Amino acid sequence: MATRIAIGGAAGFAGDRTDAAGPLVATLSRFDGPRFLMFETLAERTLALSQLERRRDPQAGFNPALDRFVGPVLAACLRDRIKIIGNFGAANPRGAAARILALAREQGLTTPKVAVVEGDELTAVLSAKQLAACETGGAILREAPEIIAANAYLGAGAIAEALDHGADVVVTGRVADSALALGPLIHAFGWRDDDWDRLAAGTLAGHLLECGSQVTGGYFADPPYKVVPGMAELGYPIAEIDAGGDIVITRPAGTGGRVDRLTVTEQILYEIHDPAAYLAPDVVLDITGVTVEELAADRVRVIGACGRPAPPTLKATVCIDGGMLGEAEISYAGPNAAARARLAAETIRERMRTRAPGLVVRTDALGVVSVLGSNAATPDWPSEATDVRLRFAAQSHDVRAIERLLDEVEALYCAGPAGGAGVRRRMTPRLASASCLVERKFVAPRVSMVGGGA
Amino acid sequence: MSARTIKLYEIANARAGDKGNRLNIALVCRDPAHYEALAQQVTAERVASAFAARQPSRVVRYDLPKLAAFNFVLDDVLEGGVNASLGLDGHGKSLSYVLLDIPVEIASETPLPEAAAPAHAK
Numbered sequence: 001m002a003t004r005i006a007i008g009g010a011a012g013f014a015g016d017r018t019d020a021a022g023p024l025v026a027t028l029s030r031f032d033g034p035r036f037l038m039f040e041t042l043a044e045r046t047l048a049l050s051q052l053e054r055r056r057d058p059q060a061g062f063n064p065a066l067d068r069f070v071g072p073v074l075a076a077c078l079r080d081r082i083k084i085i086g087n088f089g090a091a092n093p094r095g096a097a098a099r100i101l102a103l104a105r106e107q108g109l110t111t112p113k114v115a116v117v118e119g120d121e122l123t124a125v126l127s128a129k130q131l132a133a134c135e136t137g138g139a140i141l142r143e144a145p146e147i148i149a150a151n152a153y154l155g156a157g158a159i160a161e162a163l164d165h166g167a168d169v170v171v172t173g174r175v176a177d178s179a180l181a182l183g184p185l186i187h188a189f190g191w192r193d194d195d196w197d198r199l200a201a202g203t204l205a206g207h208l209l210e211c212g213s214q215v216t217g218g219y220f221a222d223p224p225y226k227v228v229p230g231m232a233e234l235g236y237p238i239a240e241i242d243a244g245g246d247i248v249i250t251r252p253a254g255t256g257g258r259v260d261r262l263t264v265t266e267q268i269l270y271e272i273h274d275p276a277a278y279l280a281p282d283v284v285l286d287i288t289g290v291t292v293e294e295l296a297a298d299r300v301r302v303i304g305a306c307g308r309p310a311p312p313t314l315k316a317t318v319c320i321d322g323g324m325l326g327e328a329e330i331s332y333a334g335p336n337a338a339a340r341a342r343l344a345a346e347t348i349r350e351r352m353r354t355r356a357p358g359l360v361v362r363t364d365a366l367g368v369v370s371v372l373g374s375n376a377a378t379p380d381w382p383s384e385a386t387d388v389r390l391r392f393a394a395q396s397h398d399v400r401a402i403e404r405l406l407d408e409v410e411a412l413y414c415a416g417p418a419g420g421a422g423v424r425r426r427m428t429p430r431l432a433s434a435s436c437l438v439e440r441k442f443v444a445p446r447v448s449m450v451g452g453g454a
Numbered sequence: 455m456s457a458r459t460i461k462l463y464e465i466a467n468a469r470a471g472d473k474g475n476r477l478n479i480a481l482v483c484r485d486p487a488h489y490e491a492l493a494q495q496v497t498a499e500r501v502a503s504a505f506a507a508r509q510p511s512r513v514v515r516y517d518l519p520k521l522a523a524f525n526f527v528l529d530d531v532l533e534g535g536v537n538a539s540l541g542l543d544g545h546g547k548s549l550s551y552v553l554l555d556i557p558v559e560i561a562s563e564t565p566l567p568e569a570a571a572p573a574h575a576k
Contacts, residue, residue, distance in 0.1 A: 045537060137474060219469065224569030225484075226467060262467055262482060265521050269480030271471030273527050275516050291520050304520070322537060362540035371543035372552065374507055375533060393540040433537050435474065 002243070005188045006031040007181050007205070009237045011039040011069060011086075012212030014046050018068035020212065020236040023252035025073045027238060029080040034188050037077060038180040039069055039086035040210045047174055048149040048319030048431050050090035061092030062099065062171075070169075071103055078104070078112055078168055085159060085180050089171040091149065093118055094450070096171045101451045111452035112169055115162030119445040120174040122150040122316055126442055131318050134436045141434050145320045148431065152316040152438050155281030156202070157193070158445035159183025165449055174317070176281050178206025181239065189243045199283035200307030201245025204290070207278075208249055208267055208302065212236050215249060215267040217257035230256015247302040248295065259298040268292070268302070277308075279315070284308040313437040322432035323395055326402035328409035328425040329366075331389045332417070340417040341365055341388040347416060348392060351408050356401040364391040389422075395430055402427060457559045465558075465565060466492065468550035475535045477528045477546045479553050486522035488560060493517065493524070495558045501526050504556050505549075508533070526553065 008024035011017075021037060028035040041063045054061025063069070066088050077084055089096040097114045104112050122131070131150055132141035151174035160183045162170045170183070182202040185191060191198045208215050213234045221228035228234075235255025240248040249264055251257050268287060272278055278285040286306040293301045332341040345363045352361055364370040366389040394405050406425040413420060462468075467482045481496065483489050502513040508531040516525040536544035543549075 220467075222467075224567035225464070227568045262484065265482045265523055266467060266469040266480055268521065269471075269478070269482075269518070269523060269525050270469055271473060271478060272480070272525055273473070273476070273478055275518060275525055288518060289520065325540075360540065364542065371541065371548045372507075373541065375540055391542070395538070395540060431537055433474075 001190065002034050002188045004240060004242045005034040005036065005184060006238055006240050007036045007038055007184055007209060009040070009209030009212050009239070010037055011041050012210065012214055013043055014041040014063055014065065016041070016212050018065055019072070020234070021069065021073045023255050024236055024238060025076050025080070025082060027252040028082050029076065034184070035080070035082045036184040037073070037082050037084050038209060039084070039088055040177045040180055040212070041065070041069070042087040042090055042174065044317055044433060045319070045431055047090055047151055047317070048433070050092070051149040054091045059095055062090050062096035063088035066096055066099055067103065070100060074100070074103055075107055075109055078109055083163060083167065083184065084169045085172075085183060086170070087172045087175055087177070087180060089116070089173045091173065093171045093173050097450050100169055100171065113165075113167050113449060114169045114171060114451040115165060115167035116448050116450060117154065117158045117162060117170060117172040117175065117445060118448070119158070119443060120151040120154050122152055122438065122442065123147055126150065126438070131436055134438055135318070135434050136437055138434055140320065140432055141318060148319045148321065150316060150318040152314045152443045153281055154443070154445050155179050155310075156182035156186055157282070158447050160186035162447045163187035165447065167449065177210035178203045178280055179282065181206030181209050182282060185241060193282070194309070196283055196307030196309060197305065198245045198307070200285045200305040201247065202241070203278075203280045203283055203285045204268070204287065204302065204305040205239045205241050205247045208247070208264065209237055209239055211267060211270060213257060214270065215264055216251045216259050217263055220258075220263050220266065226262070228256070228258050232256065245305065249300045249302060250298055259300050260294055261292045261300065264292050264300045264302060279311050281310065281314055283310050313439055314443055316436040316438045318434045318436055319431045320434070322430035323397035324399055324402050324427050325393065325395045325430045326406050326425070326427045327391060327393045328406045328423065329389055329391045330409055330412055330416070330420050331387075331422045332419055333387050333421070334419065335386065337388045338365070338368065338385040340419060341390050343417045344390055344412055344420060347412070348408055352405060355408070356404045359394050359396055359398070359401045359405065361405060362393040365389070366391060457561045459557050459559050461554065462496065462556045462558055463551070463554040465560065466554065468554050470547050470550040472532060472535060472545045475530050475532045477531050477549060479526045479528070479550050481524045481526065481553060483522040485565060489519060489522045491560050492558065496524065496556060498526070500556060501528070501553060504552055505531055
């Protein structure tokens with residue numbers, strides 16, 4: 001049995017850099033032990049958007065960038081026995097598996113063994129009413145709306161099983177992001193499903209890898225206080241993990257970025273709430289005892305994760321139609337620009353008050369106050385700004401009310417304050433999401449092998 | 455040495471993350487020696503008032519002395535979160551810098567930024 005494995009984290013979201021895997025694969029190829037490459041490309045909303053894609057085209061619904069993520073490294077991974085694990089299956093893991101087989105064919109490679117992990121999809125198992133009954137932290141499902149997507153976060157067991165079957169590539173839909181790393185660890189080290197401290201360490205390793213470069217200097221730079229060399233060619237992370245659960249985070253030689261106490265600590269706490277109880281499908285992770293030690297340049301050891309028994313339920317995300325988001329913008333520049341923009345905003349508010357009563361209209365002034373604003377009344381802008389872009393936004397199921405707002409902003413061209421310029425308007429469909437806690441008896445992960453040796 | 459007032463930004467790092475309408479911000483001391491001073495001054499109450507415009511329903515601070523870090527969890531500050539907010543930053547990712555704008559007193563000279571510090575000091 002292996003004593004140490006290496007896992008590369010090649011993507012942290014669906015829109016991540018698609019050329020990050022190359023340097024990871026070059027480094028993993030030289031690693032003395034089992035090696036894995038994971039792709040996390042499935043944010044909360046991404047799956048529901050993929051489900052909508054699949055409704056339009058039954059062949060679609062997996063990550064459309066799959067070719068660009070996997071294509072360039074597939075040959076080297078198969079040659080050097082680097083197993084690929086990715087949740088790029090999204091709403092159609094079988095479609096993604098078929099695409100990977102096709103990629104191998106197109107590249108003249110021996111047919112790989114591709115495993116498909118399914119069972120996260122809940123719409124066939126639970127009714128809208130049942131899902132509404134287990135919603136937490138809200139009640140948007142109470143009216144029993146049409147469900148676009150409902151998926152449970154699967155644990156690492158099915159991924160480990162797929163690797164036990166000899167899979168070269170494991171394609172999943174919704175799994176806990178950290179399970180993409182914990183699966184290979186359970187497979188390599190045979191960790192028991194009640195070995196809580198090791199499962200916790202593996203979950204922490206996955207948590208550190210699942211956002212790609214966010215642990216190696218990405219999303220960190222703020223010079224001169226936080227200096228990251230080589231931002232244009234950031235190295236993505238590699239975790240070396242031993243059978244006891246000790247983790248070393250590093251990055252490929254010849255890449256940019258930085259791995260030290262500060263980059264690793266920021267990522268340890270990313271999207272964590274109670275650090276003593278981070279709930280994952282396979283374990284409850286406690287990071288309060290974790291320490292971070294700089295072993296050498298760009299090598300950081302992370303130890304001390306503790307685990308407690310897995311929660312009795314699984315988290316699921318349910319997405320429903322959220323109506324339309326309408327946004328329209330117009331610019332004012334030069335002397336008195338902020339005052340003219342403010343007059344435009346007040347004009348819109350006054351007209352909308354009677355023409356679409358009840359519609360909440362958000363106003364931002366880009367360059368003055370935008371991301372830090374709120375939906376409350378027009379903020380008190382400083383008057384010296386000379387380049388102000390107004391943005392109006394509203395969301396509703398009433399498309400006509402949204403169109404009314406966009407029309408009103410456009411009409412500022414002629415009927416608004418002087419110098420209004422550059423109107424842009426758009427309407428985009430929105431999803432609303434709910435969190436549910438689902439009993440485990442409703443969720444049955446399945447592994448099937450396709451391709452070589454299936 | 456006398457105490458001096460500086461922005462958190464000058465001595466600490468922060469990263470925001472979201473889950474629904476809940477925001478967490480990790481605050482990490484660049485120099486672990488500042489941990490105690492921040493533990494005394496950057497209370498949940500002070501963070502709640504820094505975010506008063508977003509009217510948090512609850513702010514909890516979790517202490518992580520072994521990491522020289524704190525984790526702040528702010529409820530109901532994301533205007534519905536990424537799927538419902540009308541704002542441009544539904545994730546609240548930019549809000550880490552609202553936290554770093556809080557003034558604190560430290561009983562030492564203001565540390566130099568990394569880029570200006572001698573290499574051996576890193």
